[in-house]
Every structure is written in C-alpha cells, then in structure tokens.
Amino acid sequence: MSTTATTAAGTTTANATADTDTGTAGTPAAGPGTPGPEAPTRGALRALLPALAAHRALTARTCAAALLEQGSLVALLTLAAHTVGTAVLDGRAPSAGTVTALLALVTVRALMTWREMDLSHDLAYRVLAVLRVRVFDGLARSAPARVAGRRSGDLAATAMADVEALEFFYAHTTAQLLAAGTVLSGATVVLATVEPWLVAVVAPVAALLAAAPFADARARAARGGRTRTAVAGLSADTVETVDGLRELLAFGALAERRRALARRGRQVGRAQRSEATWETVAAAARDLLIVLAALGVVATVAHSVTSGRLHGAWAPAALALALSVLGPVAESARALSQAVALRAAASRVRAAVRAPALAPPPAAPRPLPPGPLGVRLHEVSFGYGGAPVLDGLRLTVPPGRTLALVGASGAGKSTCAHLLARFWDPSAGAVQLLPEGGDPVDLREVDDAELRRAVVLVGQDTPLFHGTLAENLRLAAPDADGSELAAAARRCGVDRIAPLDTLVGERGATLSGGQRARVALARALLVRPRVLVLDESTAHLDNAGDARLATALAAEGRTTIVIAHRPATIRRADRIAVLRDGRVAEEGTWEELTARPDSALNHLLATTPS
Known part of the structure; x- marks a missing residue:
C-alpha cells in the first residue's frame, strides 16, 4: 500500500464523498463517472474465464476429474444394467x-467424486484469492473518484461478498459443463450405434435442458442483481x-436503527425467496423433462425389442445409458442457472x-533529483464534472519553505492537496516538483513509489487500523526499527499517548481526534x-499542541503546505496564499496581508470562527 494512501485513507474517502472545498461530490471531468452498484451486464461471466489462464494445469486436472467422475457413473450404470439384463434374460x-470392471468403476467413481470436489474448490479459491487483490487494486487505482458516494459496506460487499459468491461459478460450473458436454457427445455416438431412435428422444430433451437457463437469463440475472443489491x-x-x-446510544436512536436493519433484512429475505421460488420452478421443469424423456426412452426401447432391432438383454443397458447421460446435463443446467444469477x-x-x-x-518514469523539493502548480485547472474548482491556478512554494493555503469552503484547498498527492491529474496545466537546481519535474513523469516517498499527504480524519500504535506507524515504513519509531513518536507527541505496543482498536476507537492526528x-x-x-x-489539537507540533515539524527543514483555518497555524507559515474562485487571490506574509484593511485574508479571518 502506498504511503500517501496509507496516511490519507480517511481523507480520500471523506473528501471525495463530501468535499468541503469543492462543495460537490463527483468525478473529475477527466475521469469516469462515480459509479453506483453495477447492474448485470452481458458477458460478465465470460469475462471471468480468463482468470483461469493462470491456472491452466489445475484447470485441466479439474476438467479431467469431472470427466472421469461423470463418465464412470454413466459407464457403471450402463454396465450394471447390461449385467442384470443378461442375467435375467440369458440366465448367465x-x-x-x-x-472386476464394476468394482473398478465404483472405485473410480468414488475417487473421482472426491478428487473433482477437491480440485475444483482448490481452483476456485486460488482464483478468488487473485480476484480479491485485483478488486482492491482496481479500487485503489481509481480512488478517490470511484469510491465517491459509495458506502464502505457496499465497497466491502464488492471486495468480499461478491467475489466469494463467484466461488460457485469457478467450482461448480466450468469443469462440469465441459464434462457434461463431452459425456453427452460420447453417449450420443453409442446410442446412435445401438438404437438411432434413442438419439431422437434424448437429444431434444438434452437441448431443452441446456437452453433453459438462457431462456430466463435476463429475469434470472435481474433477480440475482436485486439480491446482491439488497445484501x-x-x-x-x-x-x-x-x-x-x-x-x-447517546441520542437514543438505536431502536430506530434496529427497525431500519430489520427492513433491510426483510428486503434481503424477499429477494432471496424470489430467487429460490423461481429456482424451484426451474428444477421442477427439469424433472418433468427428464420424466418425459424416461417415458420416451422406455417406449422406444420396448418398440425396438419387439421389432427385433434390439436384443432384450441390451434393453436395460440402453435405458440406463439414455437416461444416465441426462443426469449430468440436468445438473449442469442447474449449475448454469445459478451461475446466471451471479451475473450482478x-x-x-x-x-x-x-x-x-x-x-x-x-x-x-523520470527520477527525482536528490535534495529538497519545492512545489509549483502551473496554470492548473480541474473540476468534478461541473463548474471548475481550480481555474488556471498559479502557485509556487520554494524548497524548504512553509506555505499556508487558506480560503473559504469550496475554494479548492483540498483539491490542491489531492492533486499534489496525485490522486487525480489536472485537466489542464501541470503540478510540478522543483529541485533546488535543475528543471521542474511533472508529477505525471514520476514513478508512483518514488512519488509516495517524496510527497505525503496527511488528512484531517485518518482512520487507524486495529492493532498497536507501532503497527499503525509501520504502515508507512514496514522496515523501520524501534529507534526510528521512537523518534517519530517523540517528535509528534505520540509517546505521551501510550506505549507503542498499545492496541488502538478499530479505526483508532480508543484514541481522541487529536491523538489520532499525532x-x-x-x-x-x-x-x-x-x-x-x-x-x-492539526485541527483536533489545541493551540499549545499545535504550536509544539509546528515547532517540531519546522526543525525538519522540508517543504510544507498547511491547509488550515486557525489563525495561529496560518501565522506561523513563511507565506500565505488565499484561494478564491479557483485562483490565488493574494499571497504574502502574515504581516503583509493583515496590514491591508481590504485584504482577502482579513475578510476570511473575520468570517471564520477561531
């Protein structure tokens, strides 16, 4: 995980959803629209098949096991029926x-049933493990725009529940369909040799069973989509x-929340019952087709025996062969029906x-030169799909200086921060890093890993992960030793919170806002x-804590951009830039700007609570 994403995970989501600087939630004009839950689309299941390419050997073994499992069952039933027919009619x-053949088939059937289940689930969970990472990478790659307006539980459902639901597709559909098709083809050739009229009975029923899932595919996918949305x-x-x-609990709203959860639960129940009801009807239709096929096969075999085309001892075998091949086809149709419901x-x-x-x-990628780096936003324009938030913004921060970026809500301060962290790229202009000697380097030319080491964004609300203070610190530097952790903790006053091996709880629940900021x-x-x-x-810190922290940060000698509303914080900056209407309205030191009675900074301070 990148350092910037780690240190600003909360800011990314919160500001993308309700950006206090932009006043709008949305997606930049340069990017895709903010999506809601995706509706079922055609080809969604086919698009999942390439994930098997990384596991070709395991996929082949799974298909072979499924083929042997289904083929051994058909062969076992056919041979057993022929043995019974021979014993009854010929007295042999x-x-x-x-x-020996029957025992071998029983053994093969048992072993292959176990083996197919073992291999198919091994394959499925290997694919799902990769898919989860790819889903997370996709969300991280397209954040913050993609998560804008999306609730964390909905994102969790995509990252975990939706991926988990696809286990059925990989474990119970692909290999079974291939095996059923192969067994049906082989059995059809045998039936055509034994009694061609049996093919005329079995083939239409098999075709109807195979086509049934597609006949109701759109409605089935819609029902599955409603279930996934409700979940x-x-x-x-x-x-x-x-x-x-x-x-x-504090506001006595728990009872109402329980009722809301109960309503959600009933919605899930209705959606699941609808799916289950239609699946029951589909299963009954499949059973009816098999019953009709059985009647047709019995009539055909009886006619073949009485007309002398088929020896009586072969009649049970023909019956068993004709009907046993329909079992895998029906099971594959059931699996395919359930897979179609997973299209959402x-x-x-x-x-x-x-x-x-x-x-x-x-x-x-262009490597960054060593030494201090300044920042320049050159003719930067950027918007969230509506009116531009930044419009030809020009702003320069020399290396080693501290700039306070201020402005009214919606002026674009957090947008500047996100562009500096390269969560987005500007629609026009360039965001550059300025070496002390050398040419400016556009952020778009810098490798992401190197950029995350050079530029770090810390937001107002940064959730912590369940673990110790030390583990949360090491998210940014996994190889940091104890002395480095202690030094960073001491500079920011973390050592005064608790020992570094203290558990902080989910999202830092045991800490105050100021402690989480530290x-x-x-x-x-x-x-x-x-x-x-x-x-x-530093908004959650008191004035004294903010001052001590500012002193510690100033000693580092790095380039710092501070977005703040507190006058004491703004005053400590080397220079101040006031944003208005997507541009820098004025820039200067605290003394220069406050000395002007009509300055934008004075107006802003007068209208902003201390």
Missing part, C-alpha cells in the same frame, strides 16, 4: 471380468451501525477490476518526505 451369471445495502447499513454505535456479482467485480487509473503510470503525522514523518501536505491535520 456375470463373469469375473464384468465384476450490499444490508452490509452498508450494518457497518454504519457498528461504526456509529456510540452516537446511536460478476458485473460488480469486473467493473472494479477494470476500473481505469485516474492517474496512469508514466511510460518512461499518530498520522508520526506515520508520515517515518517516510522522511521532502514535501509534506497537511490538510487540516
């Missing part, structure tokens, strides 16, 4: 070879309920996996960034 006991909604509501449990889950997974990068990697800053400093962007990250 089965030979030693026949008994995602229940997941989102449940996650939000757990996250907000303290607030619900497959669509959501495919959309996440194929999500385009809003900040594509450079074709030929942990986030310490985590960022472990990377030793050359450019540090603080987006209201």
Whole structure:
C-alpha cells in the first residue's frame, strides 16, 4: 500500500464523498463517472474465464476429474444394467471380468467424486484469492473518484461478498459443463450405434435442458442483481451501525436503527425467496423433462425389442445409458442457472477490476533529483464534472519553505492537496516538483513509489487500523526499527499517548481526534518526505499542541503546505496564499496581508470562527 494512501485513507474517502472545498461530490471531468452498484451486464461471466489462464494445469486436472467422475457413473450404470439384463434374460451369471470392471468403476467413481470436489474448490479459491487483490487494486487505482458516494459496506460487499459468491461459478460450473458436454457427445455416438431412435428422444430433451437457463437469463440475472443489491445495502447499513454505535446510544436512536436493519433484512429475505421460488420452478421443469424423456426412452426401447432391432438383454443397458447421460446435463443446467444469477456479482467485480487509473503510470518514469523539493502548480485547472474548482491556478512554494493555503469552503484547498498527492491529474496545466537546481519535474513523469516517498499527504480524519500504535506507524515504513519509531513518536507527541505496543482498536476507537492526528503525522514523518501536505491535520489539537507540533515539524527543514483555518497555524507559515474562485487571490506574509484593511485574508479571518 502506498504511503500517501496509507496516511490519507480517511481523507480520500471523506473528501471525495463530501468535499468541503469543492462543495460537490463527483468525478473529475477527466475521469469516469462515480459509479453506483453495477447492474448485470452481458458477458460478465465470460469475462471471468480468463482468470483461469493462470491456472491452466489445475484447470485441466479439474476438467479431467469431472470427466472421469461423470463418465464412470454413466459407464457403471450402463454396465450394471447390461449385467442384470443378461442375467435375467440369458440366465448367465456375470463373469469375473464384468465384476472386476464394476468394482473398478465404483472405485473410480468414488475417487473421482472426491478428487473433482477437491480440485475444483482448490481452483476456485486460488482464483478468488487473485480476484480479491485485483478488486482492491482496481479500487485503489481509481480512488478517490470511484469510491465517491459509495458506502464502505457496499465497497466491502464488492471486495468480499461478491467475489466469494463467484466461488460457485469457478467450482461448480466450468469443469462440469465441459464434462457434461463431452459425456453427452460420447453417449450420443453409442446410442446412435445401438438404437438411432434413442438419439431422437434424448437429444431434444438434452437441448431443452441446456437452453433453459438462457431462456430466463435476463429475469434470472435481474433477480440475482436485486439480491446482491439488497445484501450490499444490508452490509452498508450494518457497518454504519457498528461504526456509529456510540452516537446511536447517546441520542437514543438505536431502536430506530434496529427497525431500519430489520427492513433491510426483510428486503434481503424477499429477494432471496424470489430467487429460490423461481429456482424451484426451474428444477421442477427439469424433472418433468427428464420424466418425459424416461417415458420416451422406455417406449422406444420396448418398440425396438419387439421389432427385433434390439436384443432384450441390451434393453436395460440402453435405458440406463439414455437416461444416465441426462443426469449430468440436468445438473449442469442447474449449475448454469445459478451461475446466471451471479451475473450482478460478476458485473460488480469486473467493473472494479477494470476500473481505469485516474492517474496512469508514466511510460518512461523520470527520477527525482536528490535534495529538497519545492512545489509549483502551473496554470492548473480541474473540476468534478461541473463548474471548475481550480481555474488556471498559479502557485509556487520554494524548497524548504512553509506555505499556508487558506480560503473559504469550496475554494479548492483540498483539491490542491489531492492533486499534489496525485490522486487525480489536472485537466489542464501541470503540478510540478522543483529541485533546488535543475528543471521542474511533472508529477505525471514520476514513478508512483518514488512519488509516495517524496510527497505525503496527511488528512484531517485518518482512520487507524486495529492493532498497536507501532503497527499503525509501520504502515508507512514496514522496515523501520524501534529507534526510528521512537523518534517519530517523540517528535509528534505520540509517546505521551501510550506505549507503542498499545492496541488502538478499530479505526483508532480508543484514541481522541487529536491523538489520532499525532499518530498520522508520526506515520508520515517515518517516510522522511521532502514535501509534506497537511490538510487540516492539526485541527483536533489545541493551540499549545499545535504550536509544539509546528515547532517540531519546522526543525525538519522540508517543504510544507498547511491547509488550515486557525489563525495561529496560518501565522506561523513563511507565506500565505488565499484561494478564491479557483485562483490565488493574494499571497504574502502574515504581516503583509493583515496590514491591508481590504485584504482577502482579513475578510476570511473575520468570517471564520477561531
């Protein structure tokens, strides 16, 4: 996970959903629209088949096991029926070879049933493990725009529940369909040799069984989509309920929340019952087709025996062969019907996996020169699909200087921070890093890993992971030793919170907002960034704590951009830039700007609570 994404995970989601600087939730004009839950799309299941390519050997073994399992069953039933027919009509006991063959088929059938289940599930879970990573990579690649407006429970449903639902497709559909088709083809050739009229009975029924899942595919996919949407909604509501449990208890709203969860549960129940009802009807239709096929096969065999085309001893074998091949076809039709219902889950997974990068990697990365780095936003324009938030913005921060970026809500401060972290690329202009000596380097030319080491964004709300303080700090620098952790903790006052081996709880639930801010800053400093962007990250600290932290950060000598509303924080910056209407309205030191009675900074300070 990238350092910037780690230190600013909360900011990314929160600001993309309700950006206090932009006043709008949406997607930049340069990127794709913010998606909701994806509707079922044609070809969604076929698009999942290439995932098997990385497991060709295992896929081949799974198909072979399924073929042997189904083929041995058909052969066993056919041979057993022929043995019984011979014994009854010809009065001959089965030979030693026949008994041996029957025992061998029983053994093969048992072993292959176990082996096919073992291999198919091994294959399925290997594919799902890769899919989960690809889904996460897709979400990370397209964040924050893709997660804008999406609830965390809904995203979790895509990343976990939807992927898990596809286990059925990989474990119970692909190999079984191939095996059933092969067995049916082979049995049809044998039936055509024994009694061609049996093919005329079996083939239409097999075709109807195979076509049935596709006849109701659209409605089945829609029902599956409703179920997946209902489950995602229940997941989102449940996650939000757990996250907000303290607030619900404090305001006496828990009972209403329980009723809302109950309504969600009933929606899931209705959707699942609808799926189950239609599946029951489909199963009954398949059984009816097999019964009709059985009647037709019996009539055909009886007519063949009475007309002398088929020897009586072969009649039971012909019956068994004709009917046994329909079993795998019917089972495959059932599996395919259930797979079609997974099209909504497959669509959501495919959309996440194929999500385009809003900040594509450079074709030929340009290395950053050593030493301090400044920042320049040159003629930068950017918008979220509506009016531009930044319009030809020009802003330069020399290496080693501290700039306070201020402005009214919606002025574009957090948007500047996100562009500096390259969550998005500007629609016009360039965001550049300025070496002390040398040419500016466009962020689009820098490798992502190197950019994350050079530029770190720390947001106002940075959730922590369940674990110790040390584990949360090491997210930014996994190889950091104890002395490095202690030094970063000391600089940011984390050592005064608790020992580093203290568990902080889910999302840092055991810590206050100010304590979480200190942990986030310490985590960022472990990377030793050359450019540090603080987006209201000290807002939860009191004035004294903010001042001590500012003193510690100033001693680092790096380029720092501080987005803040607190006058004391703004005053400590080397220079101040006031944003208005997507541009820099004025820039200067605290003394220069506050000395002007009509300055935008004075107006802003007068209208902003301390």
